[in-house]
Amino acid sequence: MNEKTLKAIRGATCSANEKSEIAQKTVYLYDKLLAANGLTETDIVSLFFSLTADIDAINPASALRQSGRAGETAMMVLQEAAVQCSLPGTIRMLIHVYLASEQAVQHIYIHGAEKLRPEWEEST
Amino acid sequence: MNEKTLKAIRGATCSANEKSEIAQKTVYLYDKLLAANGLTETDIVSLFFSLTADIDAINPASALRQSGRAGETAMMVLQEAAVQCSLPGTIRMLIHVYLASEQAVQHIYIHGAEKLRPEWEEST
Amino acid sequence: MNEKTLKAIRGATCSANEKSEIAQKTVYLYDKLLAANGLTETDIVSLFFSLTADIDAINPASALRQSGRAGETAMMVLQEAAVQCSLPGTIRMLIHVYLASEQAVQHIYIHGAEKLRPEWEEST
Numbered sequence: 001m002n003e004k005t006l007k008a009i010r011g012a013t014c015s016a017n018e019k020s021e022i023a024q025k026t027v028y029l030y031d032k033l034l035a036a037n038g039l040t041e042t043d044i045v046s047l048f049f050s051l052t053a054d055i056d057a058i059n060p061a062s063a064l065r066q067s068g069r070a071g072e073t074a075m076m077v078l079q080e081a082a083v084q085c086s087l088p089g090t091i092r093m094l095i096h097v098y099l100a101s102e103q104a105v106q107h108i109y110i111h112g113a114e115k116l117r118p119e120w121e122e123s124t
Numbered sequence: 125m126n127e128k129t130l131k132a133i134r135g136a137t138c139s140a141n142e143k144s145e146i147a148q149k150t151v152y153l154y155d156k157l158l159a160a161n162g163l164t165e166t167d168i169v170s171l172f173f174s175l176t177a178d179i180d181a182i183n184p185a186s187a188l189r190q191s192g193r194a195g196e197t198a199m200m201v202l203q204e205a206a207v208q209c210s211l212p213g214t215i216r217m218l219i220h221v222y223l224a225s226e227q228a229v230q231h232i233y234i235h236g237a238e239k240l241r242p243e244w245e246e247s248t
Numbered sequence: 249m250n251e252k253t254l255k256a257i258r259g260a261t262c263s264a265n266e267k268s269e270i271a272q273k274t275v276y277l278y279d280k281l282l283a284a285n286g287l288t289e290t291d292i293v294s295l296f297f298s299l300t301a302d303i304d305a306i307n308p309a310s311a312l313r314q315s316g317r318a319g320e321t322a323m324m325v326l327q328e329a330a331v332q333c334s335l336p337g338t339i340r341m342l343i344h345v346y347l348a349s350e351q352a353v354q355h356i357y358i359h360g361a362e363k364l365r366p367e368w369e370e371s372t
Contacts (some may be wrong), residue, residue, distance in 0.1 A: 006130055006254055006344075006346075008344070010323070015181060035201070045132050045220070046218060046220065049205070050285060050326055051207070055205075057208060058207065058208075059205070059207045074131075074218055076174055076202075076204065076216065076218050077204065078202045078204065079202070079205045079326065079327040080327065081325045081326055082304055082305070084306075086307065092324065096294065096344075119319075130254055167337070179329075179330050182332075183334065198256035198298060200258075200298055200326075201298075201328065202326045202329055203328065203330065217307045220254075
């Protein structure tokens with residue numbers, strides 16, 4: 001029997017403050033996080049979002065649900081701390097998930113958010 | 125031996141920005157979350173709150189402790205992302221907890237917060 | 249084989265809004281949390297920070313990484329809820345970590361943050 005361990009996966013993306021773009025970028029990042037880590041939604045324990053203050057046109061958790069995703073997932077949508085000189089227009093995710101103990105997690109930073117963690121930049 | 129799995133339970137309630145009502149609504153929601161899911165406080169791993177910006181009269185984690193609850197619980201009290209047209213006066217909770225793997229979680233949305241997740245509306 | 253359980257450890261510290269002090273206080277608190285609980289970085293599942301609104305000179309997660317710590321850790325840096333009369337200049341942490349089931353956690357409140365949880369005040 002494979003042993004499973006709780007792990008946390010980070011992702012981030014950038015968007016204009018516009019409903020359809022926020023929804024599209026959120027869904028894209030979410031799908032990429034699940035695919036890159038071989039997850040199904042029922043593996044997810046909790047999903048935390050943060051938004052920079054300039055992103056307020058739509059709630060990304062609502063956008064996920066409206067797309068038919070994450071309907072049963074426990075989510076929180078929080079304000080990113082407003083630190084000077086931080087990257088604007090950024091949507092972050094942290095997913096707590098059970099994975100095989102030996103599986104390495106794949107964090108995803110895309111669409112302008114790569115600069116936050118150049119060492120984690122998408123290599124695939 | 126029953127296998128336990130980490131799960132996340134969501135709750136939300138609405139309140140006027142008034143100390144005694146925030147305290148009362150917070151305690152009521154917390155007690156309901158524990159009762160509906162058959163939890164005791166020692167089952168809780170962590171408890172996250174978020175507040176909309178119009179709720180600032182008292183810290184709900186302090187209110188819980190002053191009521192004799194959650195004295196040993198690791199809690200965070202965060203700013204809910206200020207999304208346009210979002211429901212005002214809202215206190216949210218996310219509880220990470222160990223439950224029997226086969227147990228379904230009961231999320232609780234009450235006192236005006238039912239409209240956030242009509243599909244999770246209290247049915248008992 | 250020792251059984252491990254996910255637990256959450258809280259910490260808090262106070263700082264002036266100045267880059268080097270935020271970095272120093274963050275690293276100090278982080279090191280103390282790890283030492284007091286016998287942790288290594290690879291034990292950490294996720295690390296949540298919150299900042300009061302008057303702390304914005306530098307991102308404490310970046311400061312940790314620049315010090316050579318937490319390079320592979322999934323972190324979020326969130327806005328603490330702006331509750332009236334709350335302690336200013338405060339950096340909070342919540343660490344999710346696997347510990348031996350029987351191990352008690354040591355929360356750390358220092359450098360002015362002791363008053364938040366006098367009952368958890370550092371005793372060692």
